[in-house]
Amino acid sequence: MGKIITENLNNDGVDRRGFLKCMAWAGTGTLCLIQGGILKSFALSEVANMDQSKMKGDLSFVQISDSHIGFDKAANPDVTATLREAIAKINGLNQPPAFVLHTGDLSHLSKESEFDTLDQTLKSIHTEKIFYVPGEHDVLNDNGEQYRERYGKGSLGDGWYSFDQKGVHFIGLVNVMNLKAGGLGSLGKEQLEWLEHDVKSLKSSSPIVVFAHIPLWSIYPEWGWGTDDSAQALSYLKRFGTVSVLNGHIHQVMQKVEGNVTFHTAMSTAFPQPQPGTAPSPGPMKVPTDKLRGLLGLTNVNFVRGKHTLAVVDSTLQE
């Protein structure tokens, strides 16, 4: 077990070096634990030797993202096969997930046949329920009408909603609609008002999980990797002790801790994208076939109530 907090200038349990170390491991399978505000990080190889009962949370769920069903080009001509592999990993978990979150880009081109294939494939996940938020690829040509019909039953506006599970408040947001020229992802006034109202009656001790497709923190605006009005949304969540923000869109793991908020992006199950600024564009990263599965994967999240513990484990299809 490696304790990595060596400097703690703001008395918040997080130092820069420790955080960077956590980030560096993130892509290769890392467990990041926040216990009582202290960020700890362990390699997955260490986790295997730890007492599994201590690793179990009160609530365990899995995030998958960016399945892009319908994409058929290099580096992954068969995205349905890699989604199936991700499902096999979910079905092999020690603690079956209470539910699965899909953080968008279900399809590549919003085609009915693509959504059909996705639905058919996801049927084999051993879980109670799958929650969705749309990616920009799911709302092409029809302003998201088909998406909402299939995946947004009971949601509001463009498809946002919230629900509670074991004392944790989950909020699914939509930031891929009505995008403005030159801008980034957008939540919009109506959704922000709803969000403010949605969390108003919650106790500040309630753990909050927010999930949306495009990152709600500015990762690389030059590539559109951010959301214009995310600061407004986060301002409504300031008073809460534990806020976790789960996103997709950038097809790679990135993590940041800022005060009470942990931001995390998941891998895609379809194809990797380049690290920010390392390629002419954020288009699909073409990698050799034997490297592909090391860059695709899923995220497993555990909550331990009372200890304010959030554990996020990313694992690739290769592990």
Added chain:
Amino acid sequence: MRKISKLMVAAAMLGVFGWTSASNARFVASAATAQGATKSQEVVVKIDNFSFMPHDIMVAAGTTVIWVNNDDIPHTVVSTSDVFKSKALDTDDKFSFKFDKPGTYEYFCSIHPKMTAKVIVQ
């Protein structure tokens, strides 16, 4: 693809490509001179690496602009003032619009709104 090549050759023949003197040095293609202008011109804008190329084009009224998506990711061509709007263009898909009235037409990709460009019709 053969059709695209022909169009591109046509565009190149008609066009005078060069760097503007503008401070942002964006690539501008002037697709027609006053004398050579006919009503049936076509100009191709390629969508490549999440960019419209050429970024800004100058064309004579009556020119049809054809956008071709060369990326592995879908894009759209959407006027910021609701003059034209394409469906999502998959790889190699095309969208065309005939510009009859002079003016500056700004547009963007509504899926990747950082992608902006304009058509200046003379």
